[in-house]
Amino acid sequence: MIIFILKRLLWGVPVLLTVATLTFAIMHVVPGGPFDREKRLPPEIKANVEAKYHLDKPIYKQYLLYLNNLMKGNLGPSYKYIGRDVNEIIKDTFPVSIQLGVFSLLISVVTGICSGIIAGINSDTVWDRLTILFATIGISLPNFILAALLILSFSHFYKILPPALWEGWRHMILPSITLGFAPAAYIARLTRSSIIDVINRDYIRTARAKGLRYRNIIFKHVLKNSIMPVVTIMGPLTATFVTGSFVVEYIFSIPGMGRFFITAVTNRDYPMIMGVTLIYTLIIVLTNMVVDIVYAFLDPRIKYE
Amino acid sequence: MNKSAIISCLFLIIVSTSSLLSPWIAPYPFDLQNSDELLQGPSLKHIMGTDKLGRDLFSRILYGARISISVGILTALSSLIIGTVYGGVSGYAGGRIDNFMMRAVDVIYSLPDLLMIILITVIIGRGWVSIFLALSIVGWVTVARLIRGELLRLKEFQFVESVRAIGAGHMRIFFIHLLPNTIGPLIVTLTFRCASAILSESTLSFIGLGLAPPFASWGTLANDGWGSVKFYPHLTIFPGTAILLTMLALNFLGDGLRDAFDPHRKV
Numbered sequence: 001m002i003i004f005i006l007k008r009l010l011w012g013v014p015v016l017l018t019v020a021t022l023t024f025a026i027m028h029v030v031p032g033g034p035f036d037r038e039k040r041l042p043p044e045i046k047a048n049v050e051a052k053y054h055l056d057k058p059i060y061k062q063y064l065l066y067l068n069n070l071m072k073g074n075l076g077p078s079y080k081y082i083g084r085d086v087n088e089i090i091k092d093t094f095p096v097s098i099q100l101g102v103f104s105l106l107i108s109v110v111t112g113i114c115s116g117i118i119a120g121i122n123s124d125t126v127w128d129r130l131t132i133l134f135a136t137i138g139i140s141l142p143n144f145i146l147a148a149l150l151i152l153s154f155s156h157f158y159k160i161l162p163p164a165l166w167e168g169w170r171h172m173i174l175p176s177i178t179l180g181f182a183p184a185a186y187i188a189r190l191t192r193s194s195i196i197d198v199i200n201r202d203y204i205r206t207a208r209a210k211g212l213r214y215r216n217i218i219f220k221h222v223l224k225n226s227i228m229p230v231v232t233i234m235g236p237l238t239a240t241f242v243t244g245s246f247v248v249e250y251i252f253s254i255p256g257m258g259r260f261f262i263t264a265v266t267n268r269d270y271p272m273i274m275g276v277t278l279i280y281t282l283i284i285v286l287t288n289m290v291v292d293i294v295y296a297f298l299d300p301r302i303k304y305e
Numbered sequence: 306m307n308k309s310a311i312i313s314c315l316f317l318i319i320v321s322t323s324s325l326l327s328p329w330i331a332p333y334p335f336d337l338q339n340s341d342e343l344l345q346g347p348s349l350k351h352i353m354g355t356d357k358l359g360r361d362l363f364s365r366i367l368y369g370a371r372i373s374i375s376v377g378i379l380t381a382l383s384s385l386i387i388g389t390v391y392g393g394v395s396g397y398a399g400g401r402i403d404n405f406m407m408r409a410v411d412v413i414y415s416l417p418d419l420l421m422i423i424l425i426t427v428i429i430g431r432g433w434v435s436i437f438l439a440l441s442i443v444g445w446v447t448v449a450r451l452i453r454g455e456l457l458r459l460k461e462f463q464f465v466e467s468v469r470a471i472g473a474g475h476m477r478i479f480f481i482h483l484l485p486n487t488i489g490p491l492i493v494t495l496t497f498r499c500a501s502a503i504l505s506e507s508t509l510s511f512i513g514l515g516l517a518p519p520f521a522s523w524g525t526l527a528n529d530g531w532g533s534v535k536f537y538p539h540l541t542i543f544p545g546t547a548i549l550l551t552m553l554a555l556n557f558l559g560d561g562l563r564d565a566f567d568p569h570r571k572v
Contacts, residue, residue: 015412026428136560140552142504144511144527145545148534152542156535235415243419243508250512251531262512265423273427277420284415 001296008292012285019281020274024066027270028059066274075275080267086275089260094279096166097256100248101241103172104180108237112184113230116191120226121218123196131188138185143244147178147251164253175252179244183237190233194226201225231295238287242280310561313554320551324370331364353543356529362540365521366547372522373503373548376437377555380502381495383441388448389484389491395449396456397479407453410446418443422505423514431517436509440502451494455487489566493559500555507548523548 049055054062069076075086119131154174155163162171198204199222207217245258253259257276264272323330338358347354353362395406413421425439459465460483468482509515510524511531521529523544530540 015415018412023424026424029428136553136556140549140556142507142548142552144508145549148531148541148545152534152538239417243417246419247508247512262514265427265514268427277424280420281416284417288415
């Protein structure tokens with residue numbers, strides 16, 4: 001088991017290295033540097049600035065310097081927020097994004113699995129149709145439109161929830177619903193089809209024939225076996241949360257990492273873009289690893305080679 | 306065939322033809338400013354109201370459909386071509402080549418689409434072409450995985466062995482015998498690819514990283530209205546509804562096609 005975890009950890013290293021190299025390459029082939037303003041800087045000042053950020057060195061030296069700093073966990077200085085490190089900015093914004101992420105993850109898992117179970121057990125009833133409708137809308141509805149609808153109804157029409165910022169639990173409700181809605185729809189869809197699949201298996205029929213109580217069959221046999229595919233989707237769903245957070249943080253003016261990423265892109269703040277991209281990759285690699293491990297725990301048939 | 310898929314298909318046909326014909330059927334040019342009619346709500350003269358420069362929103366949405374829908378269709382087509390070639394070679398060759406080619410796909414697949422698209426648009430700049438390129442670079446991966454999986458399955462069938470016995474070459478086996486058998490799942494995937502391209506484009510434009518004015522896709526229009534959503538909600542609601550309806554139609558169509566092509570697997 002420990003060897004399995006170690007191997008999965010090691011697999012993440014080449015992925016991270018590839019992403020680091022690619023982002024570095026991308027950022028250095030782009031025409032237009034971060035210090036090309038509309039108002040031209042005098043050449044001496046520009047040279048000084050570039051020397052400070054090591055932009056005057058040959059490109060391979062810059063790359064080695066960058067990798068060396070990465071090993072130490074140092075993502076470099078921000079070009080835009082003078083005097084601040086990318087590490088500092090991430091340290092300030094990351095907790096906010098994580099709060100948002102965890103909160104919406106909870107919402108999506110709870111509503112998704114519950115509605116999926118209800119629909120799967122009562123297939124071809126009103127509940128089932130409603131869940132399918134909810135799932136299709138959830139997949140089709142862009143999150144900025146959902147956010148607009150939520151803000152219009154709960155902040156402007158009924159003034160019960162704040163439309164922006166991040167100051168306490170009341171501010172978390174609308175953004176978390178927005179971010180969790182699409183994943184909830186995916187989870188509901190998957191849970192439903194997985195339950196329908198399991199409920200028609202022979203061993204469930206056997207359990208029924210034995211005369212077990214319906215509730216026991218559902219909770220002990222059906223749910224346990226149908227939860228597997230739902231666990232596997234959590235890896236890809238992390239990506240949905242990450243990209244969703246850009247939009248949600250932008251709309252609700254939440255000071256999280258996603259919003260800083262968008263600003264960094266508009267400002268061409270390269271170290272910031274590279275740093276945030278790496279953090280996102282790290283999150284995704286780690287989630288996929290956790291999902292694999294959980295999966296191996298849940299299904300003893302999978303061997304951790 | 307189910308009703309919702311047919312209705313969706315009709316809806317999509319109507320939207321795309323009317324967007325193609327927009328220079329003739331739109332009531333006003335998309336960039337005609339009228340300073341006497343700023344920020345009006347929906348009325349008989351402007352059925353969806355006007356924006357802050359007095360431009361007719363309905364006309365702008367019609368023209369915007371051209372961009373949004375063409376981005377979707379073109380991306381789906383280019384993903385189809387790249388994905389089929391890549392996935393086809395990988396699945397047909399199998400073994401070590403397949404293993405190597407798929408690792409590259411796995412890396413791209415595990416990263417979030419929007420993140421990659423944003424990074425790519427940083428390199429090639431903003432605009433229609435760069436969005437199209439970025440969406441294609443990200444989009445072919447799904448198609449490649451699908452085609453590869455199908456080919457791995459199909460090439461074990463006996464009909465492949467028999468045509469090989471007759472003396473058919475690799476190209477002939479691949480294009481005449483294997484590829485046509487993947488058409489069902491391929492069309493379904495393309496429908497969903499189209500939907501997700503439209504969604505990514507509108508999201509990108511909404512957060513201000515998409516198309517630059519005066520061109521306006523639905524996402525750009527929604528973003529334009531966003532600043533004053535509290536007082537003029539129609540500027541966000543109408544473009545938003547256009548996106549939502551198109552997405553719903555594509556998803557219903559995709560579901561319907563999947564059921565039609567694969568009657569065993571009803572989801």
